[in-house]
Amino acid sequence: MLTGDGLRLLEETLELPPHSLTGRESLAELRAWDSLSTMGFIAAADRKFGVPLPGSQVYRCKTVAELIGLLETAVAKRAA
Amino acid sequence: MEVRRFPLYASVRAIEYHLPEQTLTNAELAAAFPDWSVDKIATKTGIVQRHIASEEECASDLAVTAARKLFASGVCRPDDLDFLLFCTQSPDYFLPTTACLLQERLGIPTHAGALDFNLGCSGFVYGLSLAKGLVETGQAQNVLLLTADTYSKFLHTEDRGVRTLFGDAAAATLIQGRPDAACVDSSWIGPFVFGTDGRGAENLIVRHGGMRERESLGHLHMNGPEIFTFTLRAVPKAVNDLLARAEKMLDDVDLFVFHQANRYMLEHLRDKLSIPHEKFVLHLSHCGNTVSSTIPIALKEAQTQGQLHRDRLVMVVGFGVGYSWGATLLRWAC
Numbered sequence: 001m002l003t004g005d006g007l008r009l010l011e012e013t014l015e016l017p018p019h020s021l022t023g024r025e026s027l028a029e030l031r032a033w034d035s036l037s038t039m040g041f042i043a044a045a046d047r048k049f050g051v052p053l054p055g056s057q058v059y060r061c062k063t064v065a066e067l068i069g070l071l072e073t074a075v076a077k078r079a080a
Numbered sequence: 081m082e083v084r085r086f087p088l089y090a091s092v093r094a095i096e097y098h099l100p101e102q103t104l105t106n107a108e109l110a111a112a113f114p115d116w117s118v119d120k121i122a123t124k125t126g127i128v129q130r131h132i133a134s135e136e137e138c139a140s141d142l143a144v145t146a147a148r149k150l151f152a153s154g155v156c157r158p159d160d161l162d163f164l165l166f167c168t169q170s171p172d173y174f175l176p177t178t179a180c181l182l183q184e185r186l187g188i189p190t191h192a193g194a195l196d197f198n199l200g201c202s203g204f205v206y207g208l209s210l211a212k213g214l215v216e217t218g219q220a221q222n223v224l225l226l227t228a229d230t231y232s233k234f235l236h237t238e239d240r241g242v243r244t245l246f247g248d249a250a251a252a253t254l255i256q257g258r259p260d261a262a263c264v265d266s267s268w269i270g271p272f273v274f275g276t277d278g279r280g281a282e283n284l285i286v287r288h289g290g291m292r293e294r295e296s297l298g299h300l301h302m303n304g305p306e307i308f309t310f311t312l313r314a315v316p317k318a319v320n321d322l323l324a325r326a327e328k329m330l331d332d333v334d335l336f337v338f339h340q341a342n343r344y345m346l347e348h349l350r351d352k353l354s355i356p357h358e359k360f361v362l363h364l365s366h367c368g369n370t371v372s373s374t375i376p377i378a379l380k381e382a383q384t385q386g387q388l389h390r391d392r393l394v395m396v397v398g399f400g401v402g403y404s405w406g407a408t409l410l411r412w413a414c
Contacts, residue, residue, distance in 0.1 A: 034115070035241045036124045036344070038305045042312070043348040052312040055283075055305030 006068035009048060013040045023065040030064075041067070049075045088257030090215035090223075091268035091413035092208070093156075095380040096149035097251040098142050099131035099367055104243070113240040121244055122365075126343020130247030130368035132232045139168045139228035140178050140185070142250035147186050147226060150252040156222060158187040163220040164194040165210055167203035167227045167372045169401070170234070171196060182226065193220070200284070201339045201400025203227055203372030204253075205272070205408055208396075211255035212269045221257040226250065227372035234286050234300040242302050245342055247368030251376035262391075262411040272408045273321045275314055280403035283307055307400070308345060314405050315349050318397060322407045330355065333409070334392040335382060339399055340364040340374035361387065372398070388412055 007021045014032040027033045042053050051074040061067040106118040106128055122128055133142065143166065151157060164186075166179040179194035188194070193214075199206050204227055211223040228250030235242050255269070262268045283306040288298030315338070323330060336355050338346055340363060350360045363378040364370075370377060375396050382388040392412045399405035 031115075035304050036120075039308045039344060040124075042305055042308050043344065046312055046352070047348070052309050055303060055307065055309040059303065059305050 003068055003072065005048075006071045007064070009044050009071075010041060010064065010067065013037055013044050021064055023063075023068060025064045027061060027063060027067065045071055045074070049078070051075055051078050088215055088218070088221060088259060089261050089268055090212040090255050091258055091262075092379075092410055093254040093256040094150060094153060094414055095251060095253045095376045095383075096146055096153060097249060097373060097377045097380055098146040098149060099247070099249050100133045100137055100142060102132045102134055103129045104132050104247075105129045109240065109244055112237075116240065116244075124342070124344050125244055125368075126346070126362060126364055127245065127247075127368045128365045130232075131249060133230040133248040137230065137248075138172050139170045139230050139248075139250065140166075140172050140182055142230070142248065143168075143182060143226040143228035143252070144185050146228070146250040146252040147182070147224065150224075150254060156254055156256075159189060160222045161188045161224050162192050163211070163214050163223045164188055164192060165207050165223060165225045166194070166196045167199055167207050167225070168196060168229055169198055169200055169371070170230045171198075179226075188224070199404055200229075200371050200402070201341065201369075201374070202398035202402065202404040202406045204251075204375040205396060205398040205406035206274075206404075207253070207372075208255065208269055208408055208410075209272050209274075209406070212267075215255060215257040223255040225253040225255055227253075227376060229371040229373070231300065231371055234297070236299040239299065241304055242300055245369045246300075247370050249367055249370035249373040249377060251373040251380070253376050258413075262413070266411065268411045268413050270408055271322070271325045272406060273318050273325060275318060275403075275405040277310075277314075277403040280306070280310055283310070283403075284401040310403055311341070311345060311349065311399055312352070314403065315397060315399055316353055318399070318405055318407045319353055319395065322395065322409065326409055328393075328409070332393060333359070333395045335359055335361060335388055335394045336397075337361045337375055337378045337382065337394060338397045340378055341369055341400070371400075383412075383414060390414065
């Protein structure tokens with residue numbers, strides 16, 4: 001899984017234009033990031049990569065980069 | 081009590097439900113929380129309105145109305161009942177047992193057994209299991225399973241996440257013993273699979289007001305993302321374990337009625353399990369997540385709307401607070 005795949009997945013979940021996220025953003029600053037979209041991202045990750053991300057860890061992520069890192073780790077762990 | 085000479089098979093004979101009069105609409109929520117639009121709430125949750133008990137109205141009051149609807153339908157009288165099971169997490173008192181109060185209010189004979197059990201969204205499935213055990217071991221013939229909760233009394237007015245989802249309700253289900261099996265070697269109810277994982281306790285909890293933390297009644301805390309991850313892990317496994325135990329394939333099941341948590345979660349579980357849309361019941365738009373009453377309400381509505389007919393095979397799956405989960409198959413006998 002490439003970092004770009006994770007960013008596109010988050011953009012789709014938040015209904016943001018493609019390639020609008022760089023990874024440097026704070027999640028708190030993204031207006032669409034709330035409890036519903038958190039659930040949406042967990043569902044999207046499960047659908048696309050077959051990994052149920054731990055909800056509490058998703059909740060603790062402060063930045064887009066942390067969130068994508070969490071996804072990358074989960075996908076890598078599943079592949080191992 | 082009459083001595084029965086033949087084995088009886090437990091079956092769901094009838095369901096009725098009751099919603100309190102007062103409602104909370106998406107427009108009211110959107111006015112209170114301007115970040116969320118009416119459309120967004122409806123699209124994501126599948127809920128248009130929830131019914132909210134009045135200040136003086138308790139779960140037992142809702143249960144009484146649901147039970148009286150059942151009696152009024154003519155399917156049974158209070159005199160016919162020999163056991164009352166009451167599932168709630170919002171009882172009238174610490175003690176006495178609310179089921180004892182319900183026995184008196186409903187005019188159920190004093191020779192009937194009655195007990196409360198404290199479960200949330202898995203409660204209906206566990207209630208079916210308890211009722212089946214009572215009937216098929218000859219301890220009871222007509223079991224009234226009441227599920228009722230007033231979660232609204234636990235919700236903080238500023239917590240939009242939970243106020244959006246939960247509504248109050250009660251359901252009354254009659255489980256009756258009958259001499260005939262559904263078909264050769266087949267039960268009307270069962271088999272069952274259960275699951276429990278107390279590590280999830282902190283993710284859906286009303287911490288204060290019990291004996292451990294005795295301050296005044298606390299508010300419901302829900303870690304939504306963690307609950308969602310739990311369902312992704314637990315529900316598909318429960319469905320597959322139940323199919324294996326029943327020696328059935330997914331295609332053998334005519335209708336799937338899962339706990340109606342929210343539309344987003346349900347649609348994801350449906351797609352993950354490859355359940356056809358037409359076999360999957362979504363029924364929460366008018367009442368929200370009513371905890372242990374979502375499954376009987378959805379069953380009743382599926383029957384009313386012609387989705388559910390006699391002899392159809394239905395899978396019901398409850399999951400949530402605890403964590404606790406359970407699943408069973410019903411050969412529909414109504």
